[in-house]
Amino acid sequence: MKALVLKRYGATDSLAFADVPRPTIKPDEILVQVYAAGLNPIDYMIPKGSFKPILKFDLPATMGSDLAGVVVEVGSRVTRFKVGDAVFASLFDLGAGSLAEYAAVPERAAAHKPANLDFVQAASIPMVGLTSWQALKERAQLRPGQKVFVPAGSGGIGTFAIQLAKQLGAIVGTTTSTGNVDLVRSLGADEIVDYKKQEFEKTLRGYDAVLGTVRGDGIEKSMQVVKPGSSIVSLIGPPDAAFAQERGMNFLMKFVFGLLSRKVIRLARKRNAQYSFLFMRPDGRQLGKIGEMLESSRIRPVIDKVFPFANAKEGLAYLEQGRAKGKVVVELVKS
Structure with a gap:
């Protein structure tokens, strides 16, 4: 599968697209086909080495934290999700990345996507x-x-x-x-x-x-x-x-x-x-409660720009300018 990976810290060409193996899930994980990935400031700070003392990556590492997509496989101990479910999640600090065609997501980090949001809107929310x-x-x-x-x-x-x-x-x-x-x-x-x-x-x-x-x-x-x-x-x-x-x-x-x-x-x-x-921690239960607020329209997503997957690096560069009104999202699958 294709993924945006961090090859080394600090270099101008530190991020690149690569073909990497599709994740193999653990018993308590779900495999998600990523339809959209939300970008956050930490996504452009990590490649600079800003968080090396805190966040540990085995390089090359797939970048990105937030995602929305569809479950294509479930682990043997998973009880809250089934194949075909639309979900959203944050993978921040879990050793995995969302800027890829597929992502392994711990069940505890995921929540069902609010029905009134499309995948781009849902991917803008988790972090x-x-x-x-x-x-x-x-x-x-x-x-x-x-x-x-x-x-x-x-x-x-x-x-x-x-x-x-x-x-x-x-x-x-x-x-x-x-x-x-x-x-x-x-x-x-x-x-x-x-x-x-x-x-x-x-x-x-x-x-x-x-x-x-x-x-x-x-x-x-x-x-x-x-x-x-x-x-x-x-x-x-x-x-x-x-x-x-x-x-x-x-x-x-x-x-x-x-x-x-x-x-x-x-x-x-x-x-x-x-x-x-505060360092945010992924929490599917909390994300589910946030999803209820979104589904009842008490809170709405605010999205500035959407970039195609091929232009994910441009999306990160745009976010780094600090002018975005709301969120910047990368779309991998048109829905």
Whole structure:
């Protein structure tokens, strides 16, 4: 089968199409014919070597995390799916990739595709949906009436997180450019800061939670908008010692991550806030609950561009420009 593979880290030609063996599934896996694969920023960061200390790949490795497709084979211990089922899933951090004609998916990572979504729409959801769910519901424990700041509201994470936060009953603040104000407002954002005209840290106040999505000094600036007792959940780092502990890393990595996060943790404590770094984990049960929200149209996918499989590398390059409104998806099979 054809797949987009990572040959080596850091090289300009690190990604290439290759013919690789079709996956052989384990008893607790399903084999999925991939109809569409959603792209995420980590998909262009991994080939640069940015996550080498954290994510382990046996090179050459198939790239991609999110997929939607049809089950063509089931393992002997699989009970939730049968051949012919339409599913969606994230393979992030599972040692497999979605930018391929077929993918082996652990049963625990998959969910039935919402009936009202096509495969492209469904493939846009898993990572942003699960990340938002785990950050806002699990980590920040967002409650009705609380205020959450979701910067970069028109991006892949932002467009989903705003909608989920509204479903949780929260008041949502966000940043975006002038041209995307109407988009984020349509998703439910209550307080919108046009970053071309204003600085959010001088405008927003009294927030209970922050979802860190913007690199640079975004997390430090976000400290200025929170109130005591708030939760700051970062998706972009710095990783902390608790994250290293969670992943079973050695003492040296715990020490290094402790140093990396020392400044931001200190700043959070000054605000009587709690900082943590979140690495999304695949979870089919949670994805199923997200699917119910999508199926009832309480949340809708937001897709910027769709690239054919042959142009997957161009799709990654486009995503890296940072201008996408919502998600970028690669389509392998027209449905």
